[in-house]
Amino acid sequence: MISVNQAINLVKKHCKPMLRKATKPVEKANGYKLFSDVYSNINMPPFRQSAMDGYALNMHNQNTYKLIGEVKAGDNKQPVLEAGEAIRIFTGAPVPETANAVVMQEKVAAKANEITVTTSVFEHENIRPIGEQVKSGALALEKNTKITPAAIGYLSSLGVTTIDVFKKPNIAIITTGNELVNPGEPLEYGCIYESNSKMLLSALYSLKFYDVTILKVNDDFDNTYNTLREAITNHDLVLITGGISVGDYDFVGDALTKLNITQHFYKVMQKPGKPLFFGTKNHTNIFALPGNPAAALTCFYKYVYTALQIMMNNERVDLPTVSAKSETAFVKKGDRPQFLKAIYNNDNVTILEGQSSAMQHTFALANALVFVPQEVSEIKIGDTVETMLLPV
Numbered sequence: 001m002i003s004v005n006q007a008i009n010l011v012k013k014h015c016k017p018m019l020r021k022a023t024k025p026v027e028k029a030n031g032y033k034l035f036s037d038v039y040s041n042i043n044m045p046p047f048r049q050s051a052m053d054g055y056a057l058n059m060h061n062q063n064t065y066k067l068i069g070e071v072k073a074g075d076n077k078q079p080v081l082e083a084g085e086a087i088r089i090f091t092g093a094p095v096p097e098t099a100n101a102v103v104m105q106e107k108v109a110a111k112a113n114e115i116t117v118t119t120s121v122f123e124h125e126n127i128r129p130i131g132e133q134v135k136s137g138a139l140a141l142e143k144n145t146k147i148t149p150a151a152i153g154y155l156s157s158l159g160v161t162t163i164d165v166f167k168k169p170n171i172a173i174i175t176t177g178n179e180l181v182n183p184g185e186p187l188e189y190g191c192i193y194e195s196n197s198k199m200l201l202s203a204l205y206s207l208k209f210y211d212v213t214i215l216k217v218n219d220d221f222d223n224t225y226n227t228l229r230e231a232i233t234n235h236d237l238v239l240i241t242g243g244i245s246v247g248d249y250d251f252v253g254d255a256l257t258k259l260n261i262t263q264h265f266y267k268v269m270q271k272p273g274k275p276l277f278f279g280t281k282n283h284t285n286i287f288a289l290p291g292n293p294a295a296a297l298t299c300f301y302k303y304v305y306t307a308l309q310i311m312m313n314n315e316r317v318d319l320p321t322v323s324a325k326s327e328t329a330f331v332k333k334g335d336r337p338q339f340l341k342a343i344y345n346n347d348n349v350t351i352l353e354g355q356s357s358a359m360q361h362t363f364a365l366a367n368a369l370v371f372v373p374q375e376v377s378e379i380k381i382g383d384t385v386e387t388m389l390l391p392v
């Protein structure tokens with residue numbers, strides 16, 4: 001059995017960035033990275049733009065100006081101002097070429113045809129110059145920039161409608177087990193509600209991976225083999241839950257062997273998540289996660305998260321880890337290093353009751369996992385512990 005460190009290093013070694021291109025409507029590109037530089041086709045702003053509601057002036061050496069007209073946002077007109085003349089203007093409106101300052105209305109005493117400026121005015125004030133943000137033909141955003149809501153707003157303001165991005169992985173989740181029943185259906189004796197697919201799906205959604213297919217197999221070798229073969233052929237990442245241990249009805253391992261998956265590891269010295277499998281076939285990464293829900297989710301955050309970040313060519317591939325002071329005592333049973341469901345708050349961490357691999361209730365309250373290394377058998381109140389912060 002390999003250690004947690006060896007396992008994560010094998011994930012880092014064998015997962016590769018996916019450098020394939022996808023074209024997306026800009027408003028659907030949140031979370032993607034740009035595949036190529038984006039250049040602006042326009043100046044932004046495209047005209048000299050008023051930053052205030054007030055008056056545009058052709059400045060002279062007095063405070064009083066003759067009012068000769070009005071330009072509001074969206075107007076397509078260019079009144080000509082002589083020195084000493086002003087027009088009424090509004091935020092976002094085009095400032096005529098012959099105006100050289102905009103003074104906000106709070107600093108003006110206005111009469112019908114005349115205004116008096118009550119403050120000193122500086123040339124160019126409150127006028128956004130043409131191309132202040134970006135000039136026509138200039139680089140708007142560089143290749144590899146992460147697309148955020150702000151970037152979507154910025155690119156849309158330049159009139160961009162589609163962009164080339166690095167493709168995100170398409171992902172299959174495969175659940176295994178005769179005992180699994182969909183929530184909403186009657187629960188017969190011996191059955192449980194299937195929850196891993198919904199848990200992993202929402203973990204993927206919260207990391208902005210939306211191209212996810214859910215497949216279900218019962219405890220049958222042919223069914224498992226055929227579903228895995230299809231999923232591995234058609235997806236970049238395959239997450240299997242359950243059926244990977246040593247029981248007579250655990251068929252995932254045999255199916256993976258028959259499918260000639262290159263195994264990088266099977267079984268990690270950790271609790272929960274001992275029977276974790278990681279392998280690859282061509283460009284597809286395959287994780288067989290334990291069926292126990294809390295074990296599956298722990299393995300997701302520790303290993304699958306990192307695989308996804310590498311596939312997306314991101315720089316930070318691990319979830320953030322901090323040193324925190326334990327507010328709880330904990331005695332470890334057995335010699336496997338352990339991930340403990342915990343609540344982190346302000347440099348302190350509380351280790352929760354109920355740490356079994358099946359304890360979804362505990363996980364539902366947690367926002368962190370405390371890592372207890374192999375050589376540590378006990379945590380005392382006040383001890384400093386390594387705490388992985390979860391993206392919840």
Ligand SMILES: Nc1nc2c(c(=O)[nH]1)N[C@H]1C(S)=C(S)[C@@H](COP(=O)(O)OP(=O)(O)OC[C@H]3O[C@@H](n4cnc5c(N)ncnc54)[C@H](O)[C@@H]3O)O[C@H]1N2
Nearest residue numbers: 175177194195196197242243244245250274290291292295
């Ligand atoms: N003789 C041994 N038995 C077991 C060992 C061992 O080393 N020797 N390891 C144990 C450990 S540790 C784990 S973890 C589990 C892993 O088993 P599998 O990955 O094969 O998972 P299953 O047996 O299929 O399921 C385990 C548990 O989880 C429930 N489950 C499965 N899928 C779902 C789902 N989609 N939604 C909700 N719950 C699910 C399933 O009903 C079982 O209760 O093996 C131990 N055994």
Ligand code: MOO
Nearest residue numbers: 272273274295357
């Ligand atoms: O590895 Mo298992 O997750 O301890 O139950």
